[in-house]
Amino acid sequence: MLSSAFTLLFAAAAVVGSPVERRAADGLNTRAVAAGKQYFGSATDNGELTDTAYAAGLANTADFGQITPGNSMKWDATEKSRDTFTFTNGDVIADLAAKNGQKLRCHTLVWYSQLPTWVSSGGFDNATLITIMKNHITKTVTHWKGKCFHWDVANEALNEDGTYRANVFYNTIGPAYLPIAFAAAAAADPAAKLYYNDYNIESAGAKSTGAQNIVKLIKLYGAKIDGVGLQAHFIAGSTPSQSAQTSNLNAFVALGVEVAITELDIRQPTPATAAMTTQQAKDYAATVGACKAVAKCVGFTIWDYTDKYSWIPSVFSGQGAALPWDSNLVKKTEVYNAILNAWGPAATGAATATTQTTVVSTKVAVVSSTAVVTTSIAAVATSKAASSTVTPAASATAVAGTVAKWGQCGGNAYTGPKGCVSGTTCTKQNDWYSQCL
Numbered sequence: 001m002l003s004s005a006f007t008l009l010f011a012a013a014a015v016v017g018s019p020v021e022r023r024a025a026d027g028l029n030t031r032a033v034a035a036g037k038q039y040f041g042s043a044t045d046n047g048e049l050t051d052t053a054y055a056a057g058l059a060n061t062a063d064f065g066q067i068t069p070g071n072s073m074k075w076d077a078t079e080k081s082r083d084t085f086t087f088t089n090g091d092v093i094a095d096l097a098a099k100n101g102q103k104l105r106c107h108t109l110v111w112y113s114q115l116p117t118w119v120s121s122g123g124f125d126n127a128t129l130i131t132i133m134k135n136h137i138t139k140t141v142t143h144w145k146g147k148c149f150h151w152d153v154a155n156e157a158l159n160e161d162g163t164y165r166a167n168v169f170y171n172t173i174g175p176a177y178l179p180i181a182f183a184a185a186a187a188a189d190p191a192a193k194l195y196y197n198d199y200n201i202e203s204a205g206a207k208s209t210g211a212q213n214i215v216k217l218i219k220l221y222g223a224k225i226d227g228v229g230l231q232a233h234f235i236a237g238s239t240p241s242q243s244a245q246t247s248n249l250n251a252f253v254a255l256g257v258e259v260a261i262t263e264l265d266i267r268q269p270t271p272a273t274a275a276m277t278t279q280q281a282k283d284y285a286a287t288v289g290a291c292k293a294v295a296k297c298v299g300f301t302i303w304d305y306t307d308k309y310s311w312i313p314s315v316f317s318g319q320g321a322a323l324p325w326d327s328n329l330v331k332k333t334e335v336y337n338a339i340l341n342a343w344g345p346a347a348t349g350a351a352t353a354t355t356q357t358t359v360v361s362t363k364v365a366v367v368s369s370t371a372v373v374t375t376s377i378a379a380v381a382t383s384k385a386a387s388s389t390v391t392p393a394a395s396a397t398a399v400a401g402t403v404a405k406w407g408q409c410g411g412n413a414y415t416g417p418k419g420c421v422s423g424t425t426c427t428k429q430n431d432w433y434s435q436c437l
């Protein structure tokens with residue numbers, strides 16, 4: 001019943017363009033914009049779009065000013081076999097954003113997961129994998145050039161302790177895969193904002209420090225990085241406090257990048273309880289409050305808007321109910337209003353979205369690093385890679401030997417951004433670049 005009312009409401013607004021639609025300006029997105037943010041948005045996915053009630057809710061720009069494809073721009077969706085590209089599903093999401101007048105966050109170019117086995121199984125040498133990665137980035141970013149306002153260039157490059165995650169890119173290329181990836185994306189679409197995106201970096205700790213060091217590393221190489229995406233896949237009752245999130249966001253901003261909450265959901269044991277939903281509402285408000293408090297927190301995305309299409313139950317057994325709309329597409333008033341109110345007041349003259357439930361039921365209407373860069377990415381791409389930790393500052397310990405793997409001399413971990421080709425003879429741990437040219 002509510003679900004069909006929901007459909008009618010949005011269908012009427014979309015078709016008629018009535019006073020109802022004009023008064024519908026209050027919502028999650030318009031409140032975020034009134035608070036100085038660029039957008040409040042939602043992830044979505046191709047299969048869900050045949051659900052007309054769902055699609056109508058997603059198209060409501062009072063709530064959602066931005067969409068992110070959950071899967072259709074990932075490597076396994078775009079380049080299943082080498083140099084054969086398929087952009088069809090991603091185009092559907094890009095076209096939908098354009099049709100709805102929504103921004104598009106594009107996700108994601110280089111990730112260890114949802115990576116086709118022809119890449120993840122390895123077997124490529126350094127130079128070949130760099131060529132493959134750059135080709136993937138160049139062709140994918142070029143295809144959506146001018147449409148993607150943000151790109152998550154690299155996703156989840158870190159372990160929980162802040163060291164690099166061992167994946168095919170790191171194992172073959174070394175940490176230089178990150179600046180190389182960002183440089184390739186910047187060359188393909190200079191106007192897109194380029195993000196590093198990860199989870200469990202939402203409060204201070206080793207992983208957040210690792211992500212900050214990735215920002216420094218990319219800048220040290222002279223590549224462009226514009227932002228850090230904090231996924232924020234949280235658990236009700238165990239989320240970082242607003243102040244912890246705020247100071248952590250500020251630590252990234254201090255490095256000269258913007259930040260965004262990119263994949264927020266707050267799961268709870270299922271079936272959901274009223275008490276946990278109340279807690280969840282508070283937790284949503286804390287993250288909104290943190291973003292609101294940081295001027296350079298530019299936007300906010302929930303990882304789909306309804307429990308009907310949340311990824312959580314399929315991955316975290318016995319958990320779910322993580323989003324502001326339930327699995328019948330009915331708004332959870334407590335959670336929705338907590339988000340709304342955490343953004344602050346509606347813009348002057350806007351209808352008040354907290355009254356929307358009533359309106360629906362009556363069908364009336366509402367609807368720092370500043371280090372000088374001396375090494376070009378081109379040079380790195382053709383001859384270099386490096387390091388086993390994320391710390392860019394090198395110590396000058398003298399070590400002689402043969403490079404056993406990328407960035408290591410005589411088995412000693414190298415901590416600088418430059419590095420040596422496997423098999424190269426080296427004389428000291430520092431100054432790899434001149435040693436290995």
Ligand SMILES: O[C@@H]1[C@@H](O)[C@H](O[C@@H]2CO[C@@H](O[C@@H]3CO[C@@H](O[C@@H]4CO[C@@H](O)[C@H](O)[C@H]4O)[C@H](O)[C@H]3O)[C@H](O)[C@H]2O)OC[C@H]1O
Nearest residue numbers: 045070071107108113155199200231233234235263303311
């Ligand atoms: O259809 C789904 C997609 O929606 C899904 O999208 C990815 C979901 O999130 C991102 O990757 C996951 C982030 O969370 C990690 O688990 C964390 C483990 O530590 C916990 O403390 C934390 O609470 C958890 O979130 C997962 O291991 C990651 O996979 C990723 O950026 C999205 O693309 O992808 C799978 C599709 O089937």
